[in-house]
Amino acid sequence: MNDMGEDRVIEIEGLYxxxxxxxxxxDISLSVYRGEVLTLVGGSGSGKTTLLxxxxxxxxxxxxxxxxxxxxxxxxxxxxxxxxxxxxxxLFQQGALFSALTVYDNIALPMRELHCLDDEMxxxxxxxxxxxxxxxxxxxxxxxxxxxxxxxxRVALARALALDPELLFxxxxxxxxxxxxxxxxxxxxxxxRQELTxxxxxxxxxxxxxxxxxxxxxxxxDQRLVGLGQLQEIIRIDxxxxxxxxxxxxxxxxxxxxxxxx
Amino acid sequence: xxxxxxxxxxxPWYQLSTSNGASSIKLTGHxxxxxxxxxxxxxxSRLKYFxxxxxxxxxxxxxQQMDHAGAVLIWRAWGKQYPSRLSIRxxxxxxxxxxxxxxxxxxxxRRDLLxxxxxxxxxxxxxxxxxxxxxxxxxxVLLDILYLIRHPRQIPFRxxxxxxxxxxxxxxxxxxxxxxxxxxxxxxxxxxxLHTFGADVFIINILGxxxxxxxxxxxxxxxxxxxSGSSMTAQLGVMRVTEELDALTVMGIxxxxxxxxxxxxxxxxxxxxxxxxxxAVALLGGILAADLQIGLNFNYAxxxxxxxxxxxxxxxxxxxxxVCGMTIALIACHFGLRIKPNxxxxxxxxxxxxxxxxxxxxxxxxxxxxxFSNVGLKIPx
Numbered sequence: 001m002n003d004m005g006e007d008r009v010i011e012i013e014g015l016y017x018x019x020x021x022x023x024x025x026x027d028i029s030l031s032v033y034r035g036e037v038l039t040l041v042g043g044s045g046s047g048k049t050t051l052l053x054x055x056x057x058x059x060x061x062x063x064x065x066x067x068x069x070x071x072x073x074x075x076x077x078x079x080x081x082x083x084x085x086x087x088x089x090x091l092f093q094q095g096a097l098f099s100a101l102t103v104y105d106n107i108a109l110p111m112r113e114l115h116c117l118d119d120e121m122x123x124x125x126x127x128x129x130x131x132x133x134x135x136x137x138x139x140x141x142x143x144x145x146x147x148x149x150x151x152x153x154r155v156a157l158a159r160a161l162a163l164d165p166e167l168l169f170x171x172x173x174x175x176x177x178x179x180x181x182x183x184x185x186x187x188x189x190x191x192x193r194q195e196l197t198x199x200x201x202x203x204x205x206x207x208x209x210x211x212x213x214x215x216x217x218x219x220x221x222d223q224r225l226v227g228l229g230q231l232q233e234i235i236r237i238d239x240x241x242x243x244x245x246x247x248x249x250x251x252x253x254x255x256x257x258x259x260x261x262x
Numbered sequence: 263x264x265x266x267x268x269x270x271x272x273x274p275w276y277q278l279s280t281s282n283g284a285s286s287i288k289l290t291g292h293x294x295x296x297x298x299x300x301x302x303x304x305x306x307s308r309l310k311y312f313x314x315x316x317x318x319x320x321x322x323x324x325x326q327q328m329d330h331a332g333a334v335l336i337w338r339a340w341g342k343q344y345p346s347r348l349s350i351r352x353x354x355x356x357x358x359x360x361x362x363x364x365x366x367x368x369x370x371x372r373r374d375l376l377x378x379x380x381x382x383x384x385x386x387x388x389x390x391x392x393x394x395x396x397x398x399x400x401x402x403v404l405l406d407i408l409y410l411i412r413h414p415r416q417i418p419f420r421x422x423x424x425x426x427x428x429x430x431x432x433x434x435x436x437x438x439x440x441x442x443x444x445x446x447x448x449x450x451x452x453x454x455x456l457h458t459f460g461a462d463v464f465i466i467n468i469l470g471x472x473x474x475x476x477x478x479x480x481x482x483x484x485x486x487x488x489x490s491g492s493s494m495t496a497q498l499g500v501m502r503v504t505e506e507l508d509a510l511t512v513m514g515i516x517x518x519x520x521x522x523x524x525x526x527x528x529x530x531x532x533x534x535x536x537x538x539x540x541x542a543v544a545l546l547g548g549i550l551a552a553d554l555q556i557g558l559n560f561n562y563a564x565x566x567x568x569x570x571x572x573x574x575x576x577x578x579x580x581x582x583x584x585v586c587g588m589t590i591a592l593i594a595c596h597f598g599l600r601i602k603p604n605x606x607x608x609x610x611x612x613x614x615x616x617x618x619x620x621x622x623x624x625x626x627x628x629x630x631x632x633x634f635s636n637v638g639l640k641i642p643x
Contacts, residue, residue: 098605100604100605114295114299117302117303117331120338121331125334127366128334128361131360132360143604145604163331164295195353195356195357196330197327
């Protein structure tokens with residue numbers, strides 16, 4: 001591993017994205033450091049999810065470069081790309097569990113694809129992952145269609161963590177969960193962060209989640225990165241979107257310990 | 263003895279040493295899935311071997327990084343219990359605590375000894391269920407038709423015309439191609455045989471009878487079952503997956519009236535037309551081939567066709583078209599509405615729909631053959 005990329009897990013330089021004539025991103029530069037939780041926020045259509053998909057290598061920007069673990073996404077060979085993929089895990093918004101496979105097989109799939117683990121070890125690892133995300137072993141033989149929304153998120157998180165990734169992407173981790181469930185999901189992510197050395201990139205609209213686990217926040221608005229820093233720094237930035245998002249009624253409620261009542 | 267044998271080993275993953283008669287093993291490096299990679303099973307078997315030494319002192323404090331895979335590897339080597347002499351960091355201990363209380367994997371269900379009987383029974387009930395479902399759906403469609411007769415303003419003309427275009431107009435290309443080729447093949451094979459008997463003229467009878475009464479309707483029906491039947495099933499299935507069917511229900515729009523009925527009516531109208539088209543193109547292909555092969559005059563062939571084939575055969579062919587078309591649409595909709603919201607069910611449902619409708623089409627053909635065995639077969643003198 002090179003020393004340059006040691007503390008920067010993701011580096012984005014001068015990123016431009018366009019869909020047809022519609023400009024999504026203009027000159028975005030951003031770094032994610034090892035061990036931190038970076039939250040991407042922005043209004044609908046501000047390109048948060050697009051940026052996340054570009055980091056995952058699912059979409060390609062018009063211009064600019066994205067480096068993961070110090071390697072560029074766009075000029076590396078297949079083997080390197082595969083190992084980069086194995087070092088990162090993704091929790092998709094809807095879980096994206098394979099509906100044809102049981103919970104057990106969903107989590108075992110990435111392990112089997114490595115071809116270097118035997119069945120016994122895979123079984124122990126899967127049960128360990130299920131235990132970590134608080135899913136009862138009796139659900140292991142169920143299909144995703146038989147699970148509740150909260151359970152699907154947990155199983156999807158277990159699958160994202162299957163290969164013990166260093167980097168975890170969360171797309172709206174608490175969307176569609178009730179407040180109690182989303183709180184316990186946030187707690188779960190925090191526990192996992194303590195036990196495993198994880199770097200997390202998260203997209204969320206949920207201010208409670210954001211306030212609870214972010215180390216830094218990146219705000220996307222008007223095609224640009226309008227704010228980057230800790231929550232206290234962000235809420236002092238004078239920008240209509242930030243004022244609206246963090247200092248509106250809902251924002252004040254979630255951040256009441258940070259924002260003095262007006 | 264064995265302690266002596268162990269005393270020398272050093273590898274990137276562990277250092278085995280002996281001092282004052284006590285042997286100890288120091289694990290080093292990165293015990294992570296990425297780092298271990300292809301070495302994993304080798305390291306695992308070595309560690310398992312070392313763990314057979316009960317007096318060995320395990321030192322895990324020099325491991326730079328350990329993840330779940332690494333922890334499971336070591337835990338399994340120990341035989342799922344802590345060794346008697348162990349040095350460990352608190353952060354590593356946390357991982358092992360999880361392993362210690364981890365549940366065993368639940369066993370998947372075992373096959374019963376009676377499984378052939380059970381499978382057969384289940385198949386039978388499934389068949390019965392499908393049969394009931396199809397009968398219920400057709401009854402529902404009939405009720406909808408009665409309702410529409412009383413409320414003609416609610417007839418879904420838009421959907422019917424869209425389905426007509428999709429299942430009829432867009433199927434013209436493929437049915438023409440297949441019909442033309444089959445016509446050529448049929449004519450090519452029979453004309454040579456007839457020529458040996460000097461019965462060249464009867465090629466018209468053979469082509470006309472077989473294509474108009476049998477091949478045209480069957481080719482069209484099988485092609486449409488594969489083409490339109492599968493797309494209908496998949497469309498309804500995806501609507502189930504995306505909850506569009508539920509959205510229609512809560513809006514008070516019945517599935518059968520808005521989705522099933524237009525498809526059945528449209529295919530009932532489109533199918534006889536497609537049959538006519540397929541038969542015509544197949545006849546054209548057959549006559550052209552006969553023209554080239556045995557020099558049959560094209561104009562003569564056309565003018566003698568009405569004498570060779572009684573017109574009742576055309577009506578039977580078109581009748582088959584109507585019945586097959588409506589059956590295909592009914593079966594496709596039945597399977598489409600039963601699809602559960604997952605990808606596997608979607609694929610299974612589409613396959614079942616096509617297989618069932620092709621079987622049904624051939625059954626209908628057989629029934630027509632038996633019922634109309636006295637109609638249109640005798641050539642008027």
